[in-house]
Amino acid sequence: MEKYRVELLPDVFLTVLDTDKFRTNYLSLNILRPLRREEAALNALLPDVLLRGCRICPDMQEIAAWLDQRYGAGVQSVVRKKGEIQAIGFFFDYVNERFAEPKEDLTGDICNLLGSFLLEPVLDDGVFRQDYVDGEKVNLCNAIMAQINDKRIYAAMRLRQEMFSGEAYGVSKNGEKEDVETITARSLYEHYRYILGHSRIELMFAGRTDRDHLIDCLRRSLSALPREHVDAVGTEPGPMPEQVREFQETMDVKQGNLVMGFRTGITSADAAYPALLMFNGIYGGGITSKLFRNVREKLSLCYYASSGLDRIKGVMVVSSGIDPENYAATKDEILRQLEACRAGDITEEEITSVRNALCTSLRSSEDSLGRMEDFYLTQETGGFSYTPEELMEALMHVTTEQIRQAACSIHLDTVFFLKGEN
Amino acid sequence: MQKNTYSRLDLTVYSDTLSNGLRLYVIPKRGFSKKYAFFATNYGSLDTSFSVGGRKIRSPDGIAHYLEHKMFDTEDGHALQAMSATGASPNAFTSYSITAYHFESTDSFAENLRLLLSFVSVPYFTDETVEKERGIISQEIRMYEDSPGSRLGENLYRAMYRNHPLRVNIAGTVESIQQIDPQMLYACHHTFYDPSNMVLCIAADEDPEAIRSIAEEILPPSSGQIPERDYGDSEPIQPDRPRIEQYMEVSMPMFALAFKCPEIPEGQERLRQELLGDLAAEILCGDSSPLYQKLYEQGLIDSGFGVGYECIKGMPNVSFAGDSDEPETVMEEILREAERISREGVDPSLFDRVRRASLGQRIRGLDSFDGVCYRLTGSYFDGSDYFLFPECYDTINPEDIRLFIAEHIVTEQAVLSLILPVQQEA
Numbered sequence: 001m002e003k004y005r006v007e008l009l010p011d012v013f014l015t016v017l018d019t020d021k022f023r024t025n026y027l028s029l030n031i032l033r034p035l036r037r038e039e040a041a042l043n044a045l046l047p048d049v050l051l052r053g054c055r056i057c058p059d060m061q062e063i064a065a066w067l068d069q070r071y072g073a074g075v076q077s078v079v080r081k082k083g084e085i086q087a088i089g090f091f092f093d094y095v096n097e098r099f100a101e102p103k104e105d106l107t108g109d110i111c112n113l114l115g116s117f118l119l120e121p122v123l124d125d126g127v128f129r130q131d132y133v134d135g136e137k138v139n140l141c142n143a144i145m146a147q148i149n150d151k152r153i154y155a156a157m158r159l160r161q162e163m164f165s166g167e168a169y170g171v172s173k174n175g176e177k178e179d180v181e182t183i184t185a186r187s188l189y190e191h192y193r194y195i196l197g198h199s200r201i202e203l204m205f206a207g208r209t210d211r212d213h214l215i216d217c218l219r220r221s222l223s224a225l226p227r228e229h230v231d232a233v234g235t236e237p238g239p240m241p242e243q244v245r246e247f248q249e250t251m252d253v254k255q256g257n258l259v260m261g262f263r264t265g266i267t268s269a270d271a272a273y274p275a276l277l278m279f280n281g282i283y284g285g286g287i288t289s290k291l292f293r294n295v296r297e298k299l300s301l302c303y304y305a306s307s308g309l310d311r312i313k314g315v316m317v318v319s320s321g322i323d324p325e326n327y328a329a330t331k332d333e334i335l336r337q338l339e340a341c342r343a344g345d346i347t348e349e350e351i352t353s354v355r356n357a358l359c360t361s362l363r364s365s366e367d368s369l370g371r372m373e374d375f376y377l378t379q380e381t382g383g384f385s386y387t388p389e390e391l392m393e394a395l396m397h398v399t400t401e402q403i404r405q406a407a408c409s410i411h412l413d414t415v416f417f418l419k420g421e422n
Numbered sequence: 423m424q425k426n427t428y429s430r431l432d433l434t435v436y437s438d439t440l441s442n443g444l445r446l447y448v449i450p451k452r453g454f455s456k457k458y459a460f461f462a463t464n465y466g467s468l469d470t471s472f473s474v475g476g477r478k479i480r481s482p483d484g485i486a487h488y489l490e491h492k493m494f495d496t497e498d499g500h501a502l503q504a505m506s507a508t509g510a511s512p513n514a515f516t517s518y519s520i521t522a523y524h525f526e527s528t529d530s531f532a533e534n535l536r537l538l539l540s541f542v543s544v545p546y547f548t549d550e551t552v553e554k555e556r557g558i559i560s561q562e563i564r565m566y567e568d569s570p571g572s573r574l575g576e577n578l579y580r581a582m583y584r585n586h587p588l589r590v591n592i593a594g595t596v597e598s599i600q601q602i603d604p605q606m607l608y609a610c611h612h613t614f615y616d617p618s619n620m621v622l623c624i625a626a627d628e629d630p631e632a633i634r635s636i637a638e639e640i641l642p643p644s645s646g647q648i649p650e651r652d653y654g655d656s657e658p659i660q661p662d663r664p665r666i667e668q669y670m671e672v673s674m675p676m677f678a679l680a681f682k683c684p685e686i687p688e689g690q691e692r693l694r695q696e697l698l699g700d701l702a703a704e705i706l707c708g709d710s711s712p713l714y715q716k717l718y719e720q721g722l723i724d725s726g727f728g729v730g731y732e733c734i735k736g737m738p739n740v741s742f743a744g745d746s747d748e749p750e751t752v753m754e755e756i757l758r759e760a761e762r763i764s765r766e767g768v769d770p771s772l773f774d775r776v777r778r779a780s781l782g783q784r785i786r787g788l789d790s791f792d793g794v795c796y797r798l799t800g801s802y803f804d805g806s807d808y809f810l811f812p813e814c815y816d817t818i819n820p821e822d823i824r825l826f827i828a829e830h831i832v833t834e835q836a837v838l839s840l841i842l843p844v845q846q847e848a
Contacts, residue, residue: 019453020453021453021454022789023432023785023786023788023789024786024789048725059715060709060714060715060718061710061712061715064709064710064714064715065710067710067779068710068775068778069775069778070782071778071782071783072778072779072780072781072782072783074783093786094782095782095785098432099432099782099785131719135718135719135721138721138724139724142673142674142724142745143724145673145674146672146674146745147673148672148673149570149571149672149673150569151568151569152565251671252670253568253671254564254567254568255561255564255565255567255568286506286511287502287503287506288503288506288507293503297500297554297558300554300555300556301561302558302561303558303559303561303562303565304565321561321565322561323560323561323564349507352507353503353506353507353509355509356507356509356529357506357509357511358509359509360509360510360511360526360527360528360529361511363455363456363528364454364455364456364526367454367455367456367791369789
């Protein structure tokens with residue numbers, strides 16, 4: 001894979017991840033906004049409204065027919081949370097041109113449609129169409145409400161809301177239902193016109209195409225994009241907790257969901273980041289981890305118990321699905337395993353297994369277009385500067401003492417338990 | 423080994439059947455660091471009643487899944503741990519029809535392949551380890567019980583089938599797994615984990631001959647015994663009940679509307695029916711169809727709505743699923759559109775583009791390592807060749823679709839499964 005980056009227009013960047021291994025090409029457009037309550041719902045709603053119709057394809061039927069004609073190309077809205085950045089836009093996937101007729105220019109066509117979705121939406125009386133906005137508002141509200149359906153996701157969401165209540169990170173990427181409900185066709189259109197000019201835009205292409213042709217087509221299709229000063233985006237690590245907060249909720253469920261949020265004080269920009277990655281793997285990152293081997297295999301308390309990192313914010317979350325009777329026993333065991341890491345009770349086997357697993361994952365990161373696109377978007381938005389090779393090299397030199405120090409640097413902040421009604 | 427080239431897919435597959443009956447496939451993945459191995463037995467949650475050598479056996483619901491969990495135990499420890507130590511990510515799953523063990527790795531591929539073949543073919547169970555797993559699997563079952571998506575699908579099959587074991591959940595119930603002991607697990611392993619009942623599928627930049635040598639060296643000979651499976655009395659075309667509902671903690675009603683289709687014998691016809699059923703569902707209410715657009719604009723469905731065709735061990739259905747405040751209205755609209763198409767025929771231009779789109783999407787699907795191995799394994803057990811799908815699409819015309827819809831998308835074959843918010847419970 002060869003990576004190439006170019007500034008197409010002021011603060012509009014294209015990253016090309018050139019590889020011929022796949023039958024598919026990916027192209028995404030991401031508008032970077034600071035994550036904040038005032039605009040989160042507007043941002044989340046916008047891509048869905050834009051995808052309802054544009055000059056080239058004015059309605060969904062036309063869009064579907066256009067995409068079918070290009071061998072079932074796909075387009076969807078994407079709203080991603082990268083630390084305290086809300087990245088919104090569209091994502092296209094389409095078949096590599098070697099499976100198309102020679103006269104067909106799939107990449108050129110896709111670039112045109114992308115430009116038209118972004119800059120030539122169907123308007124009514126100078127603003128978005130009321131019925132498109134109303135329909136997508138209902139869908140977004142339903143999606144926000146539907147977070148309750150998956151109890152593991154719901155529990156993690158409730159933890160984040162409480163733990164980061166005073167920080168941008170606590171804002172949900174889809175916004176709040178009350179905020180969506182107050183949006184009008186006019187307020188959304190005004191916000192759209194504002195962010196078009198005032199946002200950095202990251203385009204990501206992954207797959208194989210004629211690079212110069214791609215750049216020409218994108219420059220042409222985005223030529224009407226207004227460009228002014230752009231709003232800064234970034235992530236604050238946030239304060240360490242003064243005391244642990246615990247809260248619970250009751251619901252009609254059979255299984256309890258225990259979620260524990262920790263502040264690590266270490267982000268991907270820090271020298272200690274590789275050690276934190278190793279610590280997370282040893283503690284709760286997979287099958288060889290202390291949580292899997294003890295909470296699940298040894299004590300049979302659960303089907304899953306694992307920890308995960310948000311490397312941009314420097315947060316670690318542990319989650320486990322348990323019989324509500326075992327709440328205290330599970331929580332105690334999760335904390336006991338953390339104490340073991342802090343005491344340096346870490347074997348060579350644990351270190352080797354985790355290092356190998358992380359390296360396998362990094363080595364194969366270029367074997368999936370989706371992972372590749374997301375990895376490099378995170379890199380471009382989060383200031384994360386390691387390439388996969390550099391990170392592998394750094395992991396080789398992490399010592400047991402550095403892992404122990406990483407374990408000591410983390411602090412339990414908030415504990416949430418979603419339990420059943422007996 | 424036999425080399426097959428599928429020019430319309432830019433794909434080469436090496437295959438062979440070993441002397442112990444194992445079916446082996448190798449798909450070269452040039453330029454990829456990732457290597458993937460998939461080892462599956464034609465044994466799933468459906469296979470609880472069977473006979474071997476004239477002796478009838480009825481095993482507990484959920485035993486195939488329980489067995490999958492316990493296969494990772496070896497006399498020396500735990501195969502998951504041993505493979506993970508090299509950086510590989512091993513895992514396994516049990517479906518209605520198969521149990522599969524797989525791993526991906528970048529280094530030490532041969533070493534991991536040996537471990538995989540060895541732990542799956544050599545069982546090691548003790549009373550203590552089997553007992554310990556009960557708590558873990560009980561929590562897994564509880565997780566599914568709280569998952570509206572799982573319940574929606576399980577309830578659908580419970581209502582659709584009168585006799586067939588598709589009525590029963592894959593993992594069984596917390597109650598049904600209580601009786602499982604090491605002797606039962608050994609017996610099921612001996613019966614169904616015979617190389618002649620299994621497929622090994624590799625997607626990796628590796629020498630096919632070297633893989634065959636490893637498989638020949640590690641796997642045992644076949645016992646020669648072929649179990650007879652009992653799926654109960656023959657299944658009527660009418661569903662057991664037309665409607666099933668459950669109240670759960672969800673934000674709005676979820677629905678799955680499915681149409682039961684008649685059993686299809688093994689062979690290439692299963693693939694053709696899949697492509698046909700898939701196209702019919704897309705033309706009827708897929709996101710390119712006029713009906714989809716109408717329902718979406720009326721707010722009756724959202725972008726989470728999906729259509730599809732599924733065939734498990736020859737038992738097919740066509741389904742339409744999503745979230746809606748008015749699932750019954752969606753059902754009426756689909757039945758009305760099916761009637762219209764049956765009467766007026768399929769719009770030829772819609773047919774052309776939907777077929778083109780489906781072809782493109784299936785070609786793109788070949789980029790997935792696990793997807794390809796899963797497909798290849800399923801189609802071997804079905805007696806078909808999945809990679810001939812481009813040629814198979816060529817044999818389908820709009821009249822075939824009209825007939826399919828006229829025959830199957832009818833009220834008499836419909837089941838509506840609903841998950842409703844507890845707040846709406848009277």
